[in-house]
Amino acid sequence: MDESANKMNKFDVLGSMNLRTKTLLAIGLSAFILIVVVLVSFFIDPTSITTDWSIMNQPPSLEHLFGTDWMGRDMFTRTIKGLGLSVQIGFFASILSSIIAVALAFLSSFNKYLDSFVSWLIDVFLSIPHILLIILISIALGGGAFGVLVGVAFTHWTSLARVLRAEIKRIKTSEFVTISERLGKSKFWIARKQILPLVISQVIVGTILIFPHAIMHEASVTFLGFGLSPHEPAIGIILSESMKYLATGNWWLALFPGLALLILVLLFDIAGENIKKMLDPASAND
Template identity: 50%
Template sequence: MPSESAGPTTFHVPAVRGAGNRCRALLGIIVLAVALALVVGAGRALWDVASQTDFAARNLAPSPAHPFGCDWMGRDMLARTLAGLSTSVLVGLVAAACSSVVACALALVAALGGRAADAAVSWLIDLVMGVPHLILLLLISYALGRGVTGVAVGVALTHWPSLARVLRAEVMQLREQPWLAAARASGASAWRIAWGHVLPALVPQLLVGTVVAFPHAILHEASITFLGFGLPPELPAIGVILSESMQYLSAGYWWLAVLPGAALLAVVLAFAGLGSLVRALTSARTVQE
């Protein structure tokens, strides 16, 4: 009897712990996703307010009426910061999604297209990773005329190599599985194997890679905009706000840069935490721990 009762105990405890870990990860994902959605929604709702000037409130320090203060034109900095964050998040969303598509396509070509295709993709990955990231992003954005399109395309074309390398290694492991060998033996084409068998198995890695690419995309968008190679000055954006506020820091108007910068950091950390939770949710270790 003792041996029989010990069996169910050792079997069910890890399952309960795993379920608790997954529930906590899912709850964290929901909370962070809702918070980020609220930031984007508030930014879009305050888009017109962010451009309204009131010279009677110029250079106003943070107060209950204006928590982030006002700039040299009397524009509310909280509204401008939220509008800028919404722009950065939307640009990062498009760029990260496109980058993930490129990474997935190249990983499938490298793993299922033969030795020549694998060598070509590996050479392309090494080439892109060998160029300084920010310089390549600046060149692409400048060549495409800057603006939203130039920044989104530039970020998308520079953030795929790391994910492509991870996905390629994953496909290499999947290629040795018996069920994939059986699909090849049955005469299935490479396209059918990639679309119907390999791609569904890559969804967790692809989802995690897309979410993890968000903070990098947002930071790089803000960086090149700050340097003057990104979004136009008339568009509310965090990079534009930080770039314009630099000349006023020496006058003591610290809130023009510190508070928007802190908000950008909070959003980036939120996306980083979201990526960690998504990785934990899709990891098999979460069930076992």
């Protein structure tokens, strides 16, 4: 009876949590796991991932959690290092992409000609498949981490720019903006002092939600051979190389890196969605 009562009390505690508490727990857990992955990958020296032909193609074990590959390299170490590299590229790409989105959204608010130009530019970028455009930009910049980063950044700003453009249009019709214009305040002053503080929450959420898309597209382009160098321990390269050995029964070479990438992307998505709930006035006080 006491054991069942304790279980019921635990469920009661979880059920009594409001949306804010549950949201904070989800954000905290996701952030903790992501930070651990990045820190661990940062301290892994790529030169430590050495080949050992005596343990090549070994299945998962206590000594090698994700098994070993065709060169005897530990797949767990390679996977963690690859995830850290993906997070770094996703971080810088999402930041740069958000800067582009904010700049174009505010540019469209200056006059109707710039607004038409920004609207046309968004439609042009949305009409081209992301993967194709990333590949073209990456090849033009010589490939590598820099080429992929720029390619991802210049293809993921469109959705955020469209949302910000619509929100800025709505804010510009507000009474306080009209009063500022009548008082002779410049458009730059209005944008910096009155509009930016009202859209900053959407910028934060948009930046976080760009993360998983940036990571997936980086891995996809690298998997196709147009991204990072084959010498980099990237997830896309690991998955691409493992395709050659799946027919021989080495299932762990693709399963664990792919599953780790999926979990990482889901964590970013969960964190972004919950932060969006926190910043939404309709649900923040539930």
